[in-house]
Amino acid sequence: MKTLLLGSTGYLGEQFKKLYPNALVPRIDIGDRAAVISLLDTEKPDTVINCAGKTGRPNVDWCETHKEETLRANVTGALILLEECLARKIYLVHMSSGCIYAGDNEGRGFTEDDLPNFSSSFYSRTKAWSDQIMKDFPVLNLRLRMPFDGSRSERNLIMKLAKYSKVLDVENSITYLPDFLDTAKKLIEKRKTGTYNIVNEGVISPYRIMELYKEIVDPAHSSEKLTLENLGSVVKAGRSNCILSTDKLKGEGIEIRPVEEAVREALGQLKN
Numbered sequence: 001m002k003t004l005l006l007g008s009t010g011y012l013g014e015q016f017k018k019l020y021p022n023a024l025v026p027r028i029d030i031g032d033r034a035a036v037i038s039l040l041d042t043e044k045p046d047t048v049i050n051c052a053g054k055t056g057r058p059n060v061d062w063c064e065t066h067k068e069e070t071l072r073a074n075v076t077g078a079l080i081l082l083e084e085c086l087a088r089k090i091y092l093v094h095m096s097s098g099c100i101y102a103g104d105n106e107g108r109g110f111t112e113d114d115l116p117n118f119s120s121s122f123y124s125r126t127k128a129w130s131d132q133i134m135k136d137f138p139v140l141n142l143r144l145r146m147p148f149d150g151s152r153s154e155r156n157l158i159m160k161l162a163k164y165s166k167v168l169d170v171e172n173s174i175t176y177l178p179d180f181l182d183t184a185k186k187l188i189e190k191r192k193t194g195t196y197n198i199v200n201e202g203v204i205s206p207y208r209i210m211e212l213y214k215e216i217v218d219p220a221h222s223s224e225k226l227t228l229e230n231l232g233s234v235v236k237a238g239r240s241n242c243i244l245s246t247d248k249l250k251g252e253g254i255e256i257r258p259v260e261e262a263v264r265e266a267l268g269q270l271k272n
């Protein structure tokens with residue numbers, strides 16, 4: 001398999017680079033169609049993994065004031081890759097997001113077929129637009145949520161939460177990166193197409209994660225509970241809080257470990 005990895009300098013891209021050490025990691029603007037065409041025609045990959053996108057620094061609020069760059073990377077670039085890969089029968093793997101939903105879908109969790117229902121941030125709107133278009137084509141569209149691992153990366157959910165004095169006490173589906181990568185690899189090996197929610201089993205709130213952080217990593221840590229009603233006072237764009245269904249993955253015979261077990265493993269690594 002000749003694999004081309006885009007966005008290889010990002011949080012997810014760096015992980016995929018470890019998973020596929022022989023992948024080519026060119027740095028082009030995916031919103032530049034001529035550059036994409038030239039790259040695909042020169043390298044002739046079998047597989048393109050798209051980890052390129054604008055997520056905002058220090059967070060998605062950035063996307064509210066940088067709409068053109070966000071649109072170019074998350075929508076225009078994603079669609080250029082889609083069209084050019086389809087035209088060359090190249091297998092495309094795209095990083096989507098579960099942050100296009102709000103709520104728990106009356107206890108059922110949102111499936112891959114449910115329409116997005118969260119539009120309070122520009123970032124989420126761009127991810128929903130590209131997600132919905134990918135669904136109509138034979139590409140592998142992977143939805144993850146609030147990824148975390150045992151690293152000190154500023155992009156790791158646990159490291160982000162540890163910096164806040166107030167954290168939300170709302171249950172969510174979240175994704176442990178090592179489990180995400182295992183699952184992505186299995187789906188890629190099987191040449192699966194379609195959309196897949198990839199989150200750990202069960203739900204957890206950011207506040208519970210910080211309780212475990214205090215227990216395992218830093219007994220001196222303290223954080224206050226933040227309610228959803230008060231979230232608006234600390235962020236600019238809305239934040240998705242949602243629960244995703246993993247039934248489709250289970251239908252493929254893939255079970256992802258319970259979320260609290262994964263959080264404990266990540267915290268154990270952080271402690272060391």
Ligand SMILES: NC(=O)c1ccc[n+]([C@@H]2O[C@H](COP(=O)([O-])OP(=O)(O)OC[C@H]3O[C@@H](n4cnc5c(N)ncnc54)[C@H](OP(=O)(O)O)[C@@H]3O)[C@@H](O)[C@H]2O)c1
Pocket residue numbers: 006007008009010011012013028029030031050051052053054055056072073077095096097098127144145146147155
């Ligand atoms: N992290 C999350 O919470 C999360 C959750 C769900 C889904 N996702 C999705 O996963 C993907 C990767 O996220 P991430 O957390 O790894 O983001 P990240 O750390 O911000 O990295 C983004 C990567 O995309 C590259 N990039 C940005 N604009 C580009 C463009 N126009 N053309 C080519 N490359 C471009 C960046 O390169 P430079 O450094 O050179 O700009 C960087 O390598 C995104 O699509 C994101 O929406 C992320």
